[in-house]
Amino acid sequence: MRQLDHFDWLIGKCSLGSCSCQPTKETSDLVHEWLGDHGIVPSSYSAAKDWITxxxxxxxxxxxxxxxxxxxxHADGSKVTRAPSWSLPRHLHSHIDTIQPTNSFFRARGRASEALVDSGVLADPSLKTYPLSAEIGAVCNTSSVTPQCFETLYKTKGYKPRSTCENKVAFTNYLGEHPIRTDGELFLQKYRPEAVSVAKTFPQLTLAGGPGDEPLSAEDLASATSKEANLDFQAISGINYKTPIISYSTGGSPPFIPSVSTPDNSNEPYLVWVNWLLSQKSIPQVISTSYADDEQTVPPSYARRVCEQFAQVGARGTSLLFASGDSGVGPYGECTSNDGKNTDKFLPEFPPSCPYVTAVGATKNFEPEVVAYRPAFVGPDGVAHGNYTSGGGFSNIFDTPAYQKTEVTSYVKGLKGEYNGWYNPKGRAYPDISSQGLYFAYFWNGTEGVISGTSASTPLTSGIISLVNDALLASGKPSLGFLNPWLYSVGYKGLNDITSGSAVGCGVDGFPAVKGWDPVTGLGTPDFPTLVKLAGGKL
Structure with missing residues (x-):
């Protein structure tokens, strides 16, 4: 008899404004009655009892x-058990959102690291030399940016964490990624030698068949697996190694709608991870995610439910930070709709388009910082590298939330009709903040290189926000939790505004950075001491 590990029912309907997705009594009774009539007893529930396993x-x-x-x-030998079609009794249609696994076919493919580059730095025509202050110039180099540069640039240098028993920061891994301890040790040995033990001891948790704590295999080496996971750990520990760090590696695949830019399912099972997280009694105050998917490849009902679960995480005092993407307003030559009409359009990404997370864009250079952008080039090793630009855009699923309504309305007005029809001016707009995201120094497979992407700026920013939380907790204050309402009303005063560059993509310049908020660098980059003061903490 063939048996799957589990089947999942997502039941009930929720409004986006609620903090709980608990189904109504009618929904719960009808679904349980149907299962009971067939002798089926649920084996587990999500925290809100809206997801039945x-x-x-x-x-x-x-x-x-x-x-x-x-x-x-699949051609590579991987196998999945699926049903080409399925049906439900009519009286349950309005009570069950989705059942998994059913007809979602997938091939896992890493896409969070598409902009990551290990060579060709000297051939990159986007690198420029600017006059620097003595303090910045002594530690910052555009061709390989280090923790010593970050702590000086964002003014965390000299801060000593005081709430390390209470405060925690975490990062998520998907698509077969997991951090490699020996590489983490090499990184810390060079840049934070006093913290080498952190790489040996931080917990690596696995969910739903995700990869465990193990060295790189021959297959991993061939596919360059875990560059992203290594970057995430090294970026966080480089700026904030004293705060306990946790790694989550989750396996599986979510529902999926193919598109020109994403023909195969390389999307991440966010719902599996967040439902598990919500079942825990204690969760980290900051969690970083360097993965995102083209929003149009995510079924809207699934995106809304995931977003609602993220809202519950924020309500528990945790800040969720997501990378805004590495293709500006969309990959060149792939900016078309997947609704059968092949309409030209910009491609927003999810989860950064969820209004309950904080999306992080990327910058480069130092005085001043500008939008992270690297045009396509061929490195000295003969390898061709495509355009990389800090991502940004407007959701086609979620409306503009109240906390950013003023900023978004003003920005759209300032565009004076440019790109009309290519984006949804009434959608949730992102990113919200940004930080350095070009040519991070890091180690993979025992070798140091450089790596780029909003998947670099996101863990860096997460480490800094975790330091803000440390100062708050040490001052008897609660952690920041869901950041955005505070960022747009108060926190923006502690950010460095970025006004140069644009979200190049789809064959156009894309949304430009302007004074104030913009959909390429958000409200700006961190000024740590000012953020702490604005939040009510003490250094």
Missing amino acids: VAIPVSDVERLLDTEYHVFE
Whole structure:
């Protein structure tokens, strides 16, 4: 008898403004009655009881859903059990949002690291030399940016964490990624020698069959796996190694709608991770995620439910930071809709388009910082590298939230009609903040190189926000939690405004950086002492 590990039912409907997605009594009763009539008892629930997991034979699911499951094999030998179609009793249509696994076919493919480059720095025509102050000039170099530069640039140097028993910071891994301890040790040995033990001891938690704490395999080396995970750990520990760091590696794949830019399912199972997180009694105060998907490849109902779960995380006092993407307003030549009309459009990304997370863009250079941008070039090793630009845009699923309504309305007005029809001017706009994201010094497979992306700026920013929380907790204050309302009303005064550059993509210059908020660098980059003061903490 064929058996899957579990089947998941997502039940109930929620409004985006609520903090709880608990289904109504009617919904819960109808779904449990249906399962009970077939002798099925749920094996577990999400924290809000809106996600039901059951472990049953495939034959029982086939009877329930009036379908037939088959094992499908991809060309690389990977296999999935799926049903080409399925159905529900009519009276349950308005009560069950989705059932997994059903007809979502996938091939895991890393996409968070598309802008990461290990060579060709000297050939990069975007690098420029600017006059620097003596303090910045002594530690900052555009061709390889180090923790010593970050702490000086964002003024965290000299701060000593005092709440390390209470405060925590974490990062997520997907698509087979997991941090490699030996590389972390090499990084810390060079840049934070007093903290080498951190790489040996930080917890690596695995969920839903995610990869465990193990060295790189031959297959990992061939596919360059875990460059992203290494970057995330090294970026956080480089700026904030004294605060306990936690790694989550989650396996699986979510529902998916193919597009020109993403023909195969390389999206991440955010719902699996966040439901597990919400079931925990204690969770980190800051969690960094360097992965994002083209919003149009995510079914709207799934995106809304994931976003609602993120809202619950924020309500518990945790800041969720997500990378804004590495293709500006969209990858050149791939900016078309996947609704069958092939309409030209910019491509916003999810989860940064969720109004309950803080999206992080990227900058480069130092005095002044500008939008992170690297045009396509061929490195000295003969490898061609595509454009990389800090991502930004406007959601086609979520409306502009109240906390940024004034800023977004003003920005759209300032565009004077440019790009009309390519984006949704009434959508949730992102990023919200930004930080350095070009040519980070890091180690992978025992070798030092440089790596770029908003997947670099996000863990860096997360480490800095965690330091702000440390100062708050030490001052008897609560952690910042969901950042955005505070950032747009007060926190922006502690950010360095970025006014040069644009979100190049889709064959156009894209949204320009301007004074104040913009959809490429957000409200700006951190000024740590000012952020602490504005939040009510003491250094």
